[in-house]
Amino acid sequence: MPTILTIETPTLGDRSYLAHDGQVALVIDPQRDIDRVLELAASEQVRITHVFETHLHNDYLTGGLALAKATGAAYYVNADDEVRFERTPIRDDDVVEVSPSLRVRAIATPGHTYTHLSYALETDGAAAGVFTGGSLLFGATGRPDLLGEDHTHDLVRHQYASARRLARELPDDAQVLPTHGFGSFCSAGSSGGSDASTMGDEKRDNPALTQSEQQWVAEVLAGLDAYPAYYTHMGPGNAAGPTAPDLTPPSMADREVIRSRLAAGEWLVDLRNRTAYAAGHVVGSLNFGLDGQFATYLGWLIPWGTPITLLGESPAQIAEAQRELVRIGIDQLQGAAHGEPHQWTDEPLGTFPRAAFADLAQVRHHRPVTVVDVRRASEFAENHIEGAVNIPIHQVLGRLDEVPPGELWVHCAGGYRASIAASVLAAHGHQVVAVDDDFEQSAAASGLPLVTAA
Numbered sequence: 001m002p003t004i005l006t007i008e009t010p011t012l013g014d015r016s017y018l019a020h021d022g023q024v025a026l027v028i029d030p031q032r033d034i035d036r037v038l039e040l041a042a043s044e045q046v047r048i049t050h051v052f053e054t055h056l057h058n059d060y061l062t063g064g065l066a067l068a069k070a071t072g073a074a075y076y077v078n079a080d081d082e083v084r085f086e087r088t089p090i091r092d093d094d095v096v097e098v099s100p101s102l103r104v105r106a107i108a109t110p111g112h113t114y115t116h117l118s119y120a121l122e123t124d125g126a127a128a129g130v131f132t133g134g135s136l137l138f139g140a141t142g143r144p145d146l147l148g149e150d151h152t153h154d155l156v157r158h159q160y161a162s163a164r165r166l167a168r169e170l171p172d173d174a175q176v177l178p179t180h181g182f183g184s185f186c187s188a189g190s191s192g193g194s195d196a197s198t199m200g201d202e203k204r205d206n207p208a209l210t211q212s213e214q215q216w217v218a219e220v221l222a223g224l225d226a227y228p229a230y231y232t233h234m235g236p237g238n239a240a241g242p243t244a245p246d247l248t249p250p251s252m253a254d255r256e257v258i259r260s261r262l263a264a265g266e267w268l269v270d271l272r273n274r275t276a277y278a279a280g281h282v283v284g285s286l287n288f289g290l291d292g293q294f295a296t297y298l299g300w301l302i303p304w305g306t307p308i309t310l311l312g313e314s315p316a317q318i319a320e321a322q323r324e325l326v327r328i329g330i331d332q333l334q335g336a337a338h339g340e341p342h343q344w345t346d347e348p349l350g351t352f353p354r355a356a357f358a359d360l361a362q363v364r365h366h367r368p369v370t371v372v373d374v375r376r377a378s379e380f381a382e383n384h385i386e387g388a389v390n391i392p393i394h395q396v397l398g399r400l401d402e403v404p405p406g407e408l409w410v411h412c413a414g415g416y417r418a419s420i421a422a423s424v425l426a427a428h429g430h431q432v433v434a435v436d437d438d439f440e441q442s443a444a445a446s447g448l449p450l451v452t453a454a
Contacts, residue, residue: 002102002123004177005044007036011293011324012060013184017131017177018044019121024099026050027067028119028131029179032245032327034063034070050098052076052090054133054179055116056083056238058146058231059186059296060327066244076106078115085241090117109135109166111159112142112186114151118166120174129175130199136163137181138197140189141208145224146231152224156217159188163208172200183293185227188220225378226394230299230328237329245326249319253309253335258282258344261309261334267302270341271312271321274419278434280341280349285311287423292416295324300394301420310336311344352426356437357446360385360409364448369407374421375439379413386449393417396424403430411435 007016009031017028018040025046030037041048048071051064055078065085068075076096079089090096092108103122110116112134119131134142141163144155176197180186189207203209207216253261262268268285270277271294277287288298290312302308308325310333312318318336325333337344363369371388373380380390391399393412408430412418415436422434437443444450 002121002128003044004121004129004175005040007031007040008182009060009327010183011295012327013182013187013293013296014060014179015177015182016179018048019102020044020046021099021101021123022046024049024102026052026098026102026104027064027073028052028177029054029057029133030063030067032061032063032066032242033247033323034067034244037063037067038070047071048073050074050076050096050104052104052119052131053078054118054131054135055113056081056235057179058234059180059184059228061234061237061242061329063242063244065241070244078117080115081239083239083241092117107166107169109133109162111135111144111155111162113147114155114158116142116162118162120170127170127174129177130166130170132166132176132178134178134180134186135159136166136176136202136206136208137178137187137189138176138194139202139206140181140187141206141220142180142186143188143224143227144220146186146227152221156220157213159220160208160213160216163206167199167203167209170199172198172203174199176202185231185296189223223378225376226392228296228300229394230304233304233329242329245331247319247322247326249315250310250322250333250336253337255344255346257335258309258337259346261307266307266309266334268309268311269298269321270423271310271317274415274434274436275354276313277419277423278352278354280351281423282311282341282345283347283350284427285423286427287419289416289419290317290320290324294321295328297393297417297420298325299328299330301397301424303397307332307334309334311341312336312338313340314338350426352422353433354436355409355433357411357435357439357442357448360411360435361446361448363409367407369409369433370404372403372408372410372421372425374410374412374417381453383450383452385411385443386451391421393421396421400428407431407433409433409435411437411439413439
């Protein structure tokens with residue numbers, strides 16, 4: 001049996017794969033920071049000879065072309081994808097002999113994109129697994145709306161048919177190995193937190209394989225929600241063929257440089273966790289902590305092309321953030337500073353309170369406050385605090401003129417998004433309290449009145 005190893009990118013909700021027979025290896029959907037793939041191959045003492053893309057990704061820049069150039073591997077991309085680089089074209093039902101014991105069969109699975117391919121990994125005449133990219137996920141599928149509204153209704157039906165094809169052609173014991181579905185906004189539906197699955201599991205549990213086409217299509221279309229704004233840049237970037245990233249540390253910025261960049265409207269991004277940020281930060285800086293989906297939310301909110309200076313506790317924290325950012329095509333940083341916030345400014349530090357839902361319940365008995373719920377509209381519609389104002393986090397910058405005056409208690413589902421939004425609102429002069437608490441567990445239990453969907 002082949003060895004199949006997973007390379008996790010949890011902040012984007014994605015996985016890449018390296019599979020080998022003990023001597024040669026193939027790689028599926030590598031992220032742009034290919035040093036992780038090269039290190040894994042070296043540790044396994046195998047040579048990468050083949051790199052496969054399931055599709056032109058919408059949520060990250062691929063490392064496929066750079067990896068193929070670095071290793072001399074053949075680079076397989078759908079023959080029908082319009083790309084501006086040399087590749088080995090591959091089509092439905094093509095079979096690639098990776099080694100005497102490993103074969104890869106391409107299976108056309110349109111739905112996430114029109115040219116999406118899945119790859120069955122075959123050994124000894126049987127399929128050990130199938131790399132499904134953004135097609136069949138754990139308990140879900142890839143979303144069909146990333147190419148625009150004009151294509152959604154066609155793609156969602158393609159996606160249903162593709163899931164059914166995989167179920168027909170793969171044995172029940174074949175591993176299902178998707179790229180998306182672990183928190184990625186490329187997923188349509190929930191993967192339910194599953195960490196592994198087989199085709200038999202999916203036949204039993206995946207709505208695309210248990211529901212009628214009419215029911216499934218209706219539910220998928222009804223469940224589609226906003227996705228990160230930076231996605232619009234990823235498809236063209238992948239078609240152009242991303243280069244390997246430059247992870248050279250950015251230049252260091254002193255207090256004066258930080259002050260001038262802030263005055264120029266550039267972004268100062270504080271990477272510390274929300275507890276540390278609330279306790280003291282450079283006024284006007286924004287909190288995108290590395291303890292959450294950092295690149296996803298930074299890429300979603302930032303006006304594309306805005307210069308960035310990173311503020312972190314250590315060089316390691318700066319390096320981690322830089323790695324996250326190159327994955328979504330933010331290559332150029334203005335600079336960075338590390339240490340503590342009093343080292344980054346001569347001005348008094350900004351602070352704001354953190355609180356729990358129980359605190360909010362008590363405060364509402366004593367003084368008027370505005371509750372700002374920054375969850376997505378679909379989350380808000382399901383249940384929310386009575387009287388709350390819903391401004392989804394990705395809309396905060398564009399709707400600042402709608403933010404009520406006075407004391408704002410900002411919450412999300414768990415605290416991470418609330419801290420981002422609170423930092424944005426505080427940077428624009430609002431008085432904020434960041435609710436750092438679990439909405440599902442604590443809001444109703446604290447006695448706050450909730451409005452729930454009928």
